[in-house]
Amino acid sequence: NAGVTQTPKFRVLKTGQSMTLLCAQDMNHEYMYWYRQDPGMGLRLIHYSVGEGTTAKGEVPDGYNVSRLKKQNFLLGLESAAPSQTSVYFCASSYQEFVGQYEQYFGPGTRLTVT
């Protein structure tokens, strides 16, 4: 049981390049999330999904797109990378254990630098 995994662990992009971050979970969780973490700030929600085939915007969605074609995978895309997107990206998943209780489990993160 690997939990939540993220690929790649590190990446350096030039401004204007595109890339896709992959998140995979083997816990059969319905809900998946993408966050970014910047120095001195808490994690901020980029996009999330409440089930296969669904996506929704979070707090900071501009410049990112997502897809959830399979229940176990959640992809985060940067179409045209900008230096402001330099950050650490975390993926998480959760399920409703009890009514209103969604404990989130996090992946190890992807460190992205845009030059």
Next chain:
Amino acid sequence: KQEVTQIPAALSVPEGENLVLNCSFTDSAIYNLQWFRQDPGKGLTSLLLIQSSQREQTSGRLNASLDKSSGRSTLYIAASQPGDSATYLCAPQNDYKLSFGAGTTVTVRA
């Protein structure tokens, strides 16, 4: 929009001292609250989850309290050890989404 504040931002204590980490949030209509630990360059590890109907939750040397009506939670770590050095994040849950504070960075000196 849920706003989360954690005080202090950093804390340095000698080994053996008890730690008190504070978290406040603006929207009290939460389902539960999670406390996480983050080591440098690593992901988040869930420490405790307190349901909105609970007043406190304990796990080993960790105890977290929740006062939902006043928008406050406190994490207590008893008899701190150097291995407790990390950043601790508080995250109240509204619907199925978490909001995070910036964290309290703890250093326990041997």
